[in-house]
């Protein structure tokens with residue numbers, strides 16, 4: 001199956017749909033999951049990917065790279081799959097100039113929680129509960145938004161259009177920023 005990457009240029013309405021819950025009561029989800037995992041491990045530019053970005057509007061996320069100090073390392077693949085993830089707790093506040101494989105060169109300054117607790121099912125349908133702190137929380141919260149049809153450009157405090165090399169330079173002076181680690185974070189704002 002040929003994967004066509006969904007982008008705001010060609011598929012804005014598609015990307016704005018709310019993804020469906022994955023039905024874990026039969027094995028059909030395994031096929032979608034394999035497509036997502038294969039794609040996630042094949043694209044070394046990715047930090048993470050929601051399945052809707054490759055044309056599968058189901059609540060699944062592939063997490064590849066969340067170590068802020070190693071974003072340039074193309075070999076890293078955490079290979080974490082999250083099915084039907086739900087944020088059950090969020091606190092703290094961070095800011096980061098995010099990009100998105102679906103949003104081309106649009107870079108947005110986004111506020112996200114410092115810490116999130118997520119319930120999800122793993123590849124073997126086992127229910128998991130995990131806490132992510134710091135940059136991994138930003139990466140995963142970005143993907144969680146895709147499941148609800150929300151793009152980072154929809155919630156950016158500031159937006160810039162910049163090519164990849166310029167973004168790398170820009171981030172040297174505008175790095176990931178922790179505002180606080182423990183205050184309440186309102187996920188609905």
Ligand SMILES: [Zn+2]
Nearest residue numbers: 099100101102
């Ligand atoms: Zn994205």
